Amino acid sequence: MNPIVIVFSTLGGLFLLFVVRLLSFTSISTEGEMAAATPWWIYVIYLALLFSVIMFVHSLLEEKRKEQKQIEEEGKEVLKMFERHRNSPTAENSDHVEEEWRRYLL
Numbered sequence: 001m002n003p004i005v006i007v008f009s010t011l012g013g014l015f016l017l018f019v020v021r022l023l024s025f026t027s028i029s030t031e032g033e034m035a036a037a038t039p040w041w042i043y044v045i046y047l048a049l050l051f052s053v054i055m056f057v058h059s060l061l062e063e064k065r066k067e068q069k070q071i072e073e074e075g076k077e078v079l080k081m082f083e084r085h086r087n088s089p090t091a092e093n094s095d096h097v098e099e100e101w102r103r104y105l106l
Helices: 003-024 031-037 040-087 090-105
Strands: none
Touching: 003 040
8 A cells, every 4th residue: 555645644634623623613622622512513524534545445445456456367378388388389379479479469
């Protein structure tokens, strides 16, 4: 996972928390007063923000796993093609091998 994405996501989340806090117009003097003066929907927004960050990180990790799996499968295909080319006579299959190489190179 890219550290820059994590930093900017965290900064964005903190900015959203700051904006929500400003929009709620609650006092921030002490913890007891703040908890009593905070509307219930602010806590729902905090939970939704936390959930969205967790899902964002989860989707990034899942995408990275899928990409790695695809790279491994393509590598296995290329290795199989090398194996076929090595085991077959080159004069008979040279046109077929060139077509396969063009497909992978494009």
